[in-house]
Amino acid sequence: MTGQERVNRMFARRDQDSIPRMESFWDDTLRRWRTEGMALDPNGILGSDFQGLCWSEPCPYPGQAAVLLEDAETVTMRDGWGQVNRYWKDRQGTPEHISFPCNSREDWENTVKPLLLAHGPWVNPDASLKDLARGRRNGKWCHLTGLETFEMTRHLLGDELSMIAMIDEPEFFADVSRTMTDLVLRDFETLMSAGLRPDGVWIYGDMAYRSGLLCGPKLYRELVLPDHARMAKWAHDRGLPFIFHTDGDVTSVVEDYIGAGFDCLQPLEAKAGMDVRKLVPQYGDRLAFFGNCDVMIYATNDREAIEEEVRSKIEAGKASKGYVYHSDHSVPPSVGWDTYEFVIECVDRFGNYD
Amino acid sequence: MMDLTPLTDAIKTGNRKEAARITLEAVDAGLAPQVVLDALVLGMDDVGARFQRNEAFVPEMLIAARAMKEAMAILEPKLLAAGIRPEFTAVIGTVQGDLHDIGKNLVAMMWKGANFNVVDLGTNVPAERFVEAARESNADLIGLSALLTTTMPAMRDTVAAIRAAGLSKAKVLIGGAPITNEFAKEIGADGFAPDAASAVDLARQLMGV
Numbered sequence: 001m002t003g004q005e006r007v008n009r010m011f012a013r014r015d016q017d018s019i020p021r022m023e024s025f026w027d028d029t030l031r032r033w034r035t036e037g038m039a040l041d042p043n044g045i046l047g048s049d050f051q052g053l054c055w056s057e058p059c060p061y062p063g064q065a066a067v068l069l070e071d072a073e074t075v076t077m078r079d080g081w082g083q084v085n086r087y088w089k090d091r092q093g094t095p096e097h098i099s100f101p102c103n104s105r106e107d108w109e110n111t112v113k114p115l116l117l118a119h120g121p122w123v124n125p126d127a128s129l130k131d132l133a134r135g136r137r138n139g140k141w142c143h144l145t146g147l148e149t150f151e152m153t154r155h156l157l158g159d160e161l162s163m164i165a166m167i168d169e170p171e172f173f174a175d176v177s178r179t180m181t182d183l184v185l186r187d188f189e190t191l192m193s194a195g196l197r198p199d200g201v202w203i204y205g206d207m208a209y210r211s212g213l214l215c216g217p218k219l220y221r222e223l224v225l226p227d228h229a230r231m232a233k234w235a236h237d238r239g240l241p242f243i244f245h246t247d248g249d250v251t252s253v254v255e256d257y258i259g260a261g262f263d264c265l266q267p268l269e270a271k272a273g274m275d276v277r278k279l280v281p282q283y284g285d286r287l288a289f290f291g292n293c294d295v296m297i298y299a300t301n302d303r304e305a306i307e308e309e310v311r312s313k314i315e316a317g318k319a320s321k322g323y324v325y326h327s328d329h330s331v332p333p334s335v336g337w338d339t340y341e342f343v344i345e346c347v348d349r350f351g352n353y354d
Numbered sequence: 355m356m357d358l359t360p361l362t363d364a365i366k367t368g369n370r371k372e373a374a375r376i377t378l379e380a381v382d383a384g385l386a387p388q389v390v391l392d393a394l395v396l397g398m399d400d401v402g403a404r405f406q407r408n409e410a411f412v413p414e415m416l417i418a419a420r421a422m423k424e425a426m427a428i429l430e431p432k433l434l435a436a437g438i439r440p441e442f443t444a445v446i447g448t449v450q451g452d453l454h455d456i457g458k459n460l461v462a463m464m465w466k467g468a469n470f471n472v473v474d475l476g477t478n479v480p481a482e483r484f485v486e487a488a489r490e491s492n493a494d495l496i497g498l499s500a501l502l503t504t505t506m507p508a509m510r511d512t513v514a515a516i517r518a519a520g521l522s523k524a525k526v527l528i529g530g531a532p533i534t535n536e537f538a539k540e541i542g543a544d545g546f547a548p549d550a551a552s553a554v555d556l557a558r559q560l561m562g563v
Contacts, residue, residue, distance in 0.1 A: 028504070074453075074478075086453055093502055096453035096477050159456055163413040164420070167368065209457075210531055211549045216411030252408075271532055296532060299503055332503050 002139030003049030004199060010288060011200075011241045011263060013321040019314060019351040020049040020141070021325040022290075024267070026092045028333040036337035046344050049324075051135030053198055054123040054191060056146030058183035059155070060101060060115040062122060081155045082112070100158040105165075105172045112156060113179060123187045125194035132196055141199045143243070144188050148205030149227045150215070152180040159214075166219045173223055181227040185234050192238070201235040201242050202266075203228075208248025210272040217252045225256055232261035243290065247329065248272045254279070258286050267291030270328040277316040284320030291326035292317075293343075298327065299334040303342055310346040318353065325351055356383050358393035361425070365397025368417025370424045373397075377425040387432040391469060394425050398467035402551035412460070415550065419463040426466075440471040442561050445487045445524075446497035447475030449508040454501035457530055460550035461497055468554045470495070481508070481515035488516065493524045495557055498543070500530040509533075510541040517542060525560040529553060 001009075001017045009016045023046050033042065059080035068084065069076035076086045082101030087093075102108045135142035147155075153162045153176045165173040188201070207213055213220055228244070235242040241263040249272040250257070250265070257265065268274040268291045276292045297309045317323025325347050331340060358380065364372035373394075380390045401418040404410035433439070444465050448458050455477050462474050473491050475483060488496050496516060500509050513526055525544040528537075538546035544560055547553035 088453070091504075093452065093504070094454045096455055159412075160416055164416050166413050167417055212408060212411070214412045216408075216413070219411070219413060296503060334503060 003047075004136075004139055004141045007049055007141035007324070008199065010322055010324060013285070016321065016353055018353060019318060019323055019325050019347075021046055021347060021351065022048045022050045023326055024330040026330050026332055028091050029331050029335065032333045033337040033340070038337045042340065045341075046347065049141050051131060051138070051140035051142045052145045052202070053128045053131045053135070053142050053196065054144055054146070054187070056123050056144070056184045056187035058116060058120060058122045058152070058180060058187065060112045060119070062119060083155055097158060100156060100161070102156045102176075103161065105169060108156070108172065108176060113175075116179065116183060120183060121187045121190040122183075123191055125191055125196065128191050128196050129194065132198070143200045143202045144191065144196075144198050144240075145202045145204065146184040146187065147180075148184075148203045148231065148244070149177040149180045150207050150220075150224050151205035152184075153177055156180075163215055166215055166223055170223055177224060177227050181230055185231065188234065198240060200240045200263075201231070202245065203231055203243070204245040206248065207246045208250045208272065210249060210269075212249050212252055214248075217256070220253060221256060225253075225260055228257075228262075229260035232263075236261055249274060251279075254283055254287065258283065262287065264288035264290050264322075264324070266324070267326050267328050270294035271296055274328070276313050276323065280316050280320050280323070284322055288320075288322035288324070289317055290324040291328050293325070293327045295327045295329050295331055295335065298339060298343060299332055301336055301339045303339075306339065306343060307346050310343060311350045314347070314350040318351075321353075356380055356385055358385075358390065361390070361393045362397040362400070365394055365418055365421050365425070366400045368414065368421050370417070370421040373421040373425040374428060377428045381428060381432055387429060387436050388438055390429055391433060391438070394422055394429070395467070395469050398422055398464070399554075402464060402468075402554050405549065405551040406555075415460065415464070419467055422467045440469050441563075442494040442557075443471040443473065443491050444495040444497060444557065445473045445475060445484060445491060445493045446499070447479035447484060447487075448477040448499045448501075449505055449512050450478055450480045451508045452500050452502055452505040453477045454499070454530075457501065457550070458497070458499040461499070461529065461547070461553045464550045464554050465497075465557060468558070470557065481512040484512055485515055485519040485521065488521050488524050489519070493521075494561060496521075496524050496526045497553065497557075498526065498528045500528075500533060503532045506532060506537065509543075513541045513543050527553060527556055527560065 006016050007020045061082045062080045065079050074086050078084050084098040085095035087095045232242040243264040244262045245266045247269045276289045361376040462472050465472050527545045528543045529547045535546045545556045547556045
């Protein structure tokens with residue numbers, strides 16, 4: 001069975017030879033593993049079933065990234081969003097946010113929105129067509145990828161102003177949200193017009209943290225969910241399933257996700273309390289689950305605990321036939337290569353449907 | 355005496371204009387600054403309690419803290435003139451190796467709202483800087499934040515440095531996405547808070563108030 005067939009059957013809850021699979025890693029992890037004898041791309045060794053075709057991230061200043069300041073350990077940069085962040089030079093991690101391009105509704109209306117509407121597309125049809133051809137050759141499930149609106153709004157306004165605007169100026173927040181969603185869908189349309197025929201749509205955005213949705217369910221339903229539903233509808237209108245990525249605890253809005261047409265939720269952060277062993281019995285017939293194997297347990301390098309984690313999550317996921325293996329986030333560098341080889345062995349052992 | 359319930363309500367609902375207007379009115383009417391401060395803190399406490407009950411979320415917390423800040427800008431000179439200073443000082447920062455600051459900023463905001471004097475050291479703070487700042491400010495509380503599993507060892511090192519420096523008065527409170535109560539116990543911290551509102555409760559508990 002090819003990856004494409006496996007994932008399509010997973011969405012249809014039809015029999016598969018094994019669960020589909022994919023993994024994410026920090027760059028630091030891969031650097032460590034190369035020194036520990038990892039020869040190939042770990043997703044190649046795992047046997048990833050997925051192939052991304054694009055990354056739609058409509059930013060107001062494309063190609064204008066610049067280094068502003070550097071010290072021994074960090075570099076402060078302005079990126080294509082116009083956001084100034086401080087990053088580590090020699091390792092990955094969440095940057096420190098220093099400033100954002102929109103400090104008011106006026107900035108949005110007079111500067112940033114006109115720039116966004118004048119730019120685009122932010123995707124490259126030729127490159128996507130090549131990726132699709134490669135994906136088809138390798139039997140992968142090929143997907144369009146882009147950002148969702150809550151994430152993009154935070155890129156433009158910052159966490160503080162964006163969440164204050166949700167209460168103070170909801171029509172301003174809604175305008176940003178609607179505009180950014182339109183631009184991502186415009187990117188996807190550009191690719192479809194160029195002849196790209198993907199298998200699905202995968203949208204990224206971090207809505208939540210360990211205690212739940214950052215903005216709470218009510219504001220989410222009023223101001224963000226309508227645009228999420230539009231994205232899901234766009235996908236469904238073209239016969240494509242819709243995968244949604246968010247970190248954090250989103251249990252309070254799973255029913256809303258289902259109502260909005262989401263087909264699959266990823267990566268189900270275990271340390272935020274997401275647990276497929278509870279989610280599948282409740283929602284598994286209506287929503288597929290992708291991930292949830294706890295990287296904190298991997299980081300203990302305790303094989304007994306890892307085996308139990310992978311086994312119990314995969315067994316729970318398989319009960320609905322709508323489950324894809326992934327960790328609950330990205331595998332951190334505290335996990336040794338021999339430990340991750342053991343994870344792959346567990347996925348092989350427990351992931352088969354026979 | 356002037357009824358300060360509307361001031362508490364203005365903080366609860368994050369109505370900064372009302373909060374500033376009533377604070378100014380109260381100050382002009384000659385109300386004791388401590389009484390006005392108590393009304394403001396009551397409003398922030400309500401937001402914290404609703405946050406813990408999942409009735410308020412980060413946006414509500416942000417607008418309440420903003421209203422509190424604007425009211426405090428009016429009230430602070432009066433408090434200082436009356437010799438009223440926050441009873442407790444807290445030093446806070448994200449540990450070395452970690453640049454993430456959202457969680458740390460929310461906790462700092464809520465501690466200020468609970469009338470703690472807050473010394474914010476920012477992000478990527480080395481252990482020795484926490485020790486130095488705690489010593490300089492005679493801190494009662496030290497808050498350590500970490501987002502990444504990879505920076506949890508730096509949290510352990512910072513707690514060890516604080517203990518080695520003999521800062522026996524200062525209680526250490528930790529938090530962040532990968533942090534658990536078990537980890538707090540393991541590294542010898544005095545407590546763990548899963549969110550900004552809980553960090554206020556825990557800080558008060560550790561201070562015995």
